[in-house]
Amino acid sequence: MAAPSKPTTASEELKYASGDLRRETGWWGAFVIGLAGTILVTGIAPVMVTALGASGIPVTVFITLTGWLLCLFLAELAGMMPERTGGSPSYAYPAFKDRWPRLAKHINGFTAWAYWLGWFPVAPLNMILASFYLADRFHLNTTAGFTPIHTFIAWSTLIISILGILLFFIPAYRGIRVGATFATVLALLSMIPLTFIAISWIFHPSVVHLGELSGFPHVDGSSFFAPIGDFNWLQVYIAYGFLLTWNVIAMEAAACYIGECANPDRDAKIAMTLEGGYGVFIYTLIPIAFIVVLGAKALADPALADPKTIFVTFAGKVFPGVGGEVLNWIIAFMLIVALALSALNAIMGSGRAIYQMALDGEFPTWFTKVNEHGVPARAMAFNVVASLIVVLMGGAVEIYSFSNVGYTVSFLPVLIGYYLLRQDKPHLRRPFKLPEFMKYGALLLALIYFIFWLFGGLWYSKLGNVQIYYWLGWATLLAYLPLYWYRRQEDKRGPAVPAKGKPA
Secondary structure (H helix, E strand, C coil), X not given: CCCCCCCCCHHHCCCCCECCCCCCECHHHHHHHHHHHHCCHHHHHXXXXXXXXXXXXXXXXXXXXXXXXXXXXXHHHHHHCCCCCCCHHHHHHHHHCCCCHHHHHHHHHHHHHHHHHHHCCHHHHHHHHHHHHHHHHHCCCCCEEECCCCCCEEHHHHHHHHHHHHHHHHHHHCCHHHHHHHHHHHHHHHHHHHHHHHHHHHHCHHHCCHHHHCCCCCCCCXXXXXXXXXXXXXXXXXXHHHHHHHHHCHHHHHHHHHHHECCHHHHHHHHHHHHHHHHHHHHHHHHHHHHHHHHHHHHCCHHHHCHHHHHHHHHHHHCCCCCHHHHHHHHHHHHHHHHHHHHHHHHHHHHHHHHHHHHHCCCCHHHHCCCCCCXXXXXXXXXXXXXXXXXXXXXXXXXXXXXXXXHHHHHHHHHHHHHHHHHHCCCCCCCCCCXXXXXXXXXXXXXXXXXXXXXXXXXXXXXXXXXXXHXXXXXXXXXXXXXXXXHHHHHHHCCCCCCECCCC
């Protein structure tokens, strides 16, 4: 029998500003809304298999497994700090504030702002993609309306994207219970068929060619270690790892809603473990399915980088008896619903992050307002306005490059903070606790993400010829500073907004 744990001392207590959101959901609500991160497989899997072929599988599996680890770290942190809202970025500040109190506030603000930059562009990106499928099905005009920077945007894309973003603000505004119900419907309509597609090829061995995975070659048949252009093989995988981290670790989104769960001690562990496990399943099987069924020769066609095209082509191989037009409608519907789920979370989740940042004192007090439904409506409205601007970027690769300047780096302070809490406050109450050696795993994971973020971002911006969007991301990331200075001026003019629950 294990020895009883040492009781928490006063010096080890965590004091922090708590959110004031209603606890109207449970692990299921957090899980289904968090599927918005997992659903991003529909966008990244086609890009990876058409660009890298089977050679992209090892790096995809590796980064996806790190995402599951991240979910486990967040499950422990969420159980320790159930009153914090906003998910991952909200756990950094309590870890740093006792060691470096002045630095901790900037770590808190920067982490939340970087996370916001990583998540809010998901809404415009997904609405852009959904508009393509709607335009195709209903034969809408796809003639470019104008050309911001160098990306052509059709009027149908612009109108559908704007209407979609405004529409999803409604359930987000109505509260976590309505949002979770809406997300449940979207999740069931999208994830059940997607799961079926992920495993369908296993039961049709006549269309499967496992030899396509042998040696993990590139699409052109060259070796796994072959360079691309001026980049050697290691640089290539780190560069594409930059794209992958924006997508495959997004399963952590479920943590944004643990602060609104009725029983966070139990719900954090269940929601985060399930989210990570399902993410590994779907992110591994979907790209493998494309490769072993379609083969490198077919994947060399750039047209298959479009999610609808590759899913329809794949389904046509596995289910040859189903008419092409029927498949087109089924796949288009599944993708549109999946994209809608992810757009809903982009408005809800990152809004909670900047709401918590405002409570902590690093963002204007205007964002501390909670509406009559118990949700941070102003912060979510801010996401809507920012999303409408980002629609003008017009393309997936452009938005990936812009957004991931913030997303992956936002986890570095959180993972380091996990280590610090294990070192400084080992006897804190932890309803869910990983083995002790995992604190070193958190530091290793922070190093891995740093490499993908810094070097991968620089290299991919050149590989994808999207340097301008990459540097726009940096400019947006640095916009944290004037917003922080504005808050400092607010605090000088009057008392700061009192935090709910325990003081910071």
